Amino acid sequence: MGGEQFEQEEDAQGPMELLQSLRSKATELLLREEWDESIHVYTKFIDLSRSEISNLSGSDPDPDPDSIPKLRKSLCLALCNRAEARARLRDFSEAMRDCDRALEIETTHFKTLLCKGKVLLGLSKYSSALECFKTALLDPQASDNLETVTGYIEKCKKLDFQAKTGAFDLSDWILSGFRGRSPELAEFIGSIEIKKSEVSGRGLFATKSIVAGALILVTKAVATERGILGSGESGEKAQLIMWKNFIEEVAESVRKCDRTRRLVLALSTGQDEDSLEIPEISLFRPEEAFESSKQSLDTEKLLSILDVNSLVEDAVSGKVMGKNRDYYGVGLWTLASFINHSCIPNARRLHVGDYVIVHASRDVKAGEEITFAYFDVLSSPLEKRREMAESWGFRCGCSRCKFESVLNVSNQEIREIEMGLERGVDAGNAVYMVEEGMKRWKVKGKDKGLLRASYWGVYDEVYNSERLMKRWGRKIPLMEVVVDSVCDVIGSDERLMKMVVEGMMKKKKNNGGCSNVAEMERIMKLGKGVYGKVVSKKKAMKTLLGLE
Numbered sequence: 001m002g003g004e005q006f007e008q009e010e011d012a013q014g015p016m017e018l019l020q021s022l023r024s025k026a027t028e029l030l031l032r033e034e035w036d037e038s039i040h041v042y043t044k045f046i047d048l049s050r051s052e053i054s055n056l057s058g059s060d061p062d063p064d065p066d067s068i069p070k071l072r073k074s075l076c077l078a079l080c081n082r083a084e085a086r087a088r089l090r091d092f093s094e095a096m097r098d099c100d101r102a103l104e105i106e107t108t109h110f111k112t113l114l115c116k117g118k119v120l121l122g123l124s125k126y127s128s129a130l131e132c133f134k135t136a137l138l139d140p141q142a143s144d145n146l147e148t149v150t151g152y153i154e155k156c157k158k159l160d161f162q163a164k165t166g167a168f169d170l171s172d173w174i175l176s177g178f179r180g181r182s183p184e185l186a187e188f189i190g191s192i193e194i195k196k197s198e199v200s201g202r203g204l205f206a207t208k209s210i211v212a213g214a215l216i217l218v219t220k221a222v223a224t225e226r227g228i229l230g231s232g233e234s235g236e237k238a239q240l241i242m243w244k245n246f247i248e249e250v251a252e253s254v255r256k257c258d259r260t261r262r263l264v265l266a267l268s269t270g271q272d273e274d275s276l277e278i279p280e281i282s283l284f285r286p287e288e289a290f291e292s293s294k295q296s297l298d299t300e301k302l303l304s305i306l307d308v309n310s311l312v313e314d315a316v317s318g319k320v321m322g323k324n325r326d327y328y329g330v331g332l333w334t335l336a337s338f339i340n341h342s343c344i345p346n347a348r349r350l351h352v353g354d355y356v357i358v359h360a361s362r363d364v365k366a367g368e369e370i371t372f373a374y375f376d377v378l379s380s381p382l383e384k385r386r387e388m389a390e391s392w393g394f395r396c397g398c399s400r401c402k403f404e405s406v407l408n409v410s411n412q413e414i415r416e417i418e419m420g421l422e423r424g425v426d427a428g429n430a431v432y433m434v435e436e437g438m439k440r441w442k443v444k445g446k447d448k449g450l451l452r453a454s455y456w457g458v459y460d461e462v463y464n465s466e467r468l469m470k471r472w473g474r475k476i477p478l479m480e481v482v483v484d485s486v487c488d489v490i491g492s493d494e495r496l497m498k499m500v501v502e503g504m505m506k507k508k509k510n511n512g513g514c515s516n517v518a519e520m521e522r523i524m525k526l527g528k529g530v531y532g533k534v535v536s537k538k539k540a541m542k543t544l545l546g547l548e
């Protein structure tokens with residue numbers, strides 16, 4: 001039925017017939033999954049029902065004693081159905097309001113309790129959702145839908161447990177070859193707090209010591225956009241469209257949800273970061289009550305926030321699980337946005353569906369700031385890192401940058417090595433010069449790892465070349481020594497791990513198929529730093545490392 005014709009017919013009907021036809025139309029639209037249209041028609045039905053109830057309540061005597069209870073029953077169902085449609089459009093705040101209004105009419109309305117439970121799940125409020133489904137179970141209608149309700153109860157229990165303990169495991173999904181949709185995860189906040197950072201503005205800090213691989217946080221995106229871009233002009237165009245869609249999605253989430261708006265408003269616009277409010281970590285706990293902000297969020301401000309805080313998924317410090325490297329993705333995760341960059345990071349991120357999982361990539365002490373790399377900090381000497389930080393709009397002042405800038409200022413030899421590298425000098429010679437230079441420049445202990453990380457590109461070339469190893473192998477440190485020293489300062493990295501894996505495979509071939517236990521342990525440790533403890537099964541880790 002066309003909209004106009006429907007409106008004309010509406011005019012010709014009495015209130016009861018009109019309610020009847022509105023209800024049929026809205027139900028039909030709901031079944032056809034035309035959510036916006038069905039919300040529109042349910043709204044008309046709800047408004048008309050309310051005015052009829054109030055008319056009838058005022059009339060004396062009531063012509064039919066059953067008419068008000070009947071109307072209230074239909075009103076309850078209509079509110080529940082509108083909530084369902086709103087939930088499908090992820091308008092959880094309005095869906096929640098509809099559910100509560102429906103439950104005011106019928107406190108144990110089964111369908112509404114089910115819908116409210118799903119909305120609470122969508123809002124990551126697992127224990128409230130659990131209570132809701134448990135109440136639904138008490139309704140006589142539950143017996144016909146027992147499997148559905150108990151399914152939800154089990155899901156809530158699992159997610160509530162994950163949110164409280166951080167006990168996630170992606171092993172089975174990895175072992176299935178990332179089959180099906182990515183696993184639904186709970187939001188989790190580990191032992192962390194937001195504090196004033198010496199780096200800039202606010203930062204995330206460990207309140208307890210965290211071992212390498214342990215989870216720091218798991219958080220759901222406000223919005224993400226992903227796709228395969230292709231190359232050249234069409235790729236650039238696709239990237240622009242993706243960003244446009246992403247910005248629209250964030251704007252919509254902010255418009256629809258007070259809590260999202262409050263969290264996005266807490267993020268930096270890049271201006272005057274040191275004077276920004278320091279939010280309590282509890283603000284990011286979904287079950288916690290929050291005070292809605294009166295501050296406005298205009299488009300210009302939103303764009304600045306997205307510019308400073310959006311994460312792109314092709315960064316080497318982030319891995320998208322179950323997607324190949326051709327994927328380009330962008331997203332906004334509010335709590336993760338408080339993590340500052342460091343060229344000696346102690347954390348990494350994994351992207352799983354809409355969730356970002358941040359874990360320690362090396363041991364973190366209590367009180368230490370949690371940092372990850374916004375750009376590639378391996379194979380990037382100071383100048384290159386400065387350029388990349390500039391494109392992010394800041395100048396990094398981490399201890400690695402400070403160390404290298406002092407060393408570079410007073411060191412002509414480093415400039416010669418870098419000029420040699422630009423001219424394409426033999427990689428073995430460059431590694432030899434860096435290693436010998438470090439002895440003369442009195443670079444000791446952990447600082448050796450800093451320079452080795454900066455010139456990782458030439459180390460990588462030498463250790464991967466039989467010819468170069470034949471010539472330089474005896475004059476430079478063992479690959480394992482270099483990898484350990486680099487990991488010690490920048491944490492685990494896929495490329496370091498790959499090199500050790502390939503080294504072990506070569507040795508295994510020469511040893512007649514036997515692998516060395518110590519080497520295997522080193523690899524598993526590196527794997528834990530790269531993927532975190534969410535890959536708890538050894539077999540799954542081996543699959544990721546290409547060892548199975």
Ligand SMILES: C[S@@+](CC[C@H](N)C(=O)[O-])C[C@H]1O[C@@H](n2cnc3c(N)ncnc32)[C@H](O)[C@@H]1O
Nearest residue numbers: 200201202268337338339340341394395396397
């Ligand atoms: C995603 S936010 C990080 C949290 C931010 N500090 C805050 O207070 O909201 C990114 C911004 O933090 C600052 N920042 C992050 N890492 C930095 C670093 N290593 N050195 C200087 N500024 C940094 C920059 O202003 C950057 O634009």
